[in-house]
Amino acid sequence: MTVFLVLTILLVLVAVGVTSYLLTARRYRSADTVASSYDQWTSDGILEFYWGDHIHLGHYGDPPRRKDFLRAKADFVHEMVRWGRLDQLPKGTTVLDVGCGIGGSSRILARDYGFSVLGVTISPQQVERAQQLTPPDLDARFQVDDAMALSFPDGSFDVVWSIEAGPHMPDKAVFAKELLRVLKPGGILVAADWNQRDDRQRPLTGWEPLVMRQLLDQWSHPAFASIEGFAEHLEATGLVAGSVETADWTQATLPSWLDSIWQGIVRPQGLIKFGPSGLVKSLREVPTLLLMRLAFGSGLCRFGMFRAVRAQR
Incomplete structure (x- = not known):
């Protein structure tokens, strides 16, 4: 195979991926669009094949170091447990x-820490899997x-845990209140999320609004909140004892974006498993992954961590 032929094939693949990306945006319209997107990603199996059962970013250390992609995802859960000081809680602690x-994180919480975990998602296919x-x-x-209207009574759980769910929520204030409402007094909320830079302090300019628009439209996100x-x-819910503890894990999670693209190169067996349609679906996600790397690498987006204790009332 000549170099010219290889380059031609690569250009064709890039063109197919970009065309698919531009023509098949998954804009947020309602909770149903979020559910249908995750139903599709789950049923075709491509996301699980490349990302494993942890559909979230990995933790590579700070400063980051080379690490196996799937190992980094499991490490993220353990780092989040330690940061949230959940490792100090007894076995049998109830977690939502x-x-x-x-269910990747739920299984680690149950298996390695002895917690009693209930996982909720808006996607029936995810529950089944x-x-x-x-x-x-x-x-x-x-x-x-x-998550915008949880079906549990007030004060139902010792811990509420959430990873990268916030960008799908159309009203962040309602989401915040629901997370805290279902906590028992003295219970702990630990959440991790993709966040936009606080544009009250530094407004988005130039190319930034265009990139944010794509990050919202491509993966069914109504908006990113800022960490602040x-x-x-x-x-503002009045349900927090003291103040909310936050941290910025952008650098520790940043390698995940390019590493996720790299998986498609080092694991070519996916081409056999999923065929031409799977290849097109995979290529379709590459522009968004690259824009995510640009956004988080430039400071337009940040990876936020949140810890709050439910007030005793």
């Missing part, structure tokens, strides 16, 4: 995992629920 995906992946003797259950803004929403 909001936006649980196919999470149940398939979870051993019957593991204390982790899953059900369909809406979401912490304010949590405190």
Whole structure:
């Protein structure tokens, strides 16, 4: 195969991916668009094949170091547990995992820490797949629920845990209140999210609004909150004891974006498993992943961590 032919094939693949990307935006319209997007990603199996059962970014250390892609995702869960000081809690602690995906984090929380975990997602396909992946003797259950209107009474859980669910929520204040409402007094909220730079302090300019528009439209996001803004929403509920603790994990998670693209190169067996349609679907996500790397690398976006304790009332 000549160099010219190889370059031609690569250019054709890039053109197919970009064309698919431009023609098939997944704009947020309602909770149904979020559910249908995740149903599709789950049923075709491509996301799970490349990203494993942890559909979130990995933790590569700070400063970052080279690490296996799937190992970094599991490490993220353990780092989040330690940062949230959940490792100090006893076995049997009840945890609500909001936006649980196919249950990767829920299973670690149940298996490695002895917690009793209930994972909720708006996607029926994710619930079904999470149940398939979870051993019957593991204390982790899953059900369909809406994070904007959780079906649990006030004060139901010792811990509320959430990873990268916030960008799908159309009203961040309502989301914040729901997370805290279902916590028992003295319970702990630990959340991790993709956040936009606080544009009250430094407005978006030049290319930044265009990139943010694509990041919202391509993965069914109504809006990103800022770290400062979401912490304010949590405190405004009147349900937080003291103040909200935050941290910026952008650098520790940044390698995930390019590493996720690299998986498609180093694991070519996916081409055989999913065929031409799978290749097109995979290529379709590459521009968004590159824009995510640009946004988080430039400071337009930040990876925010949030810890809050429910007030004793």
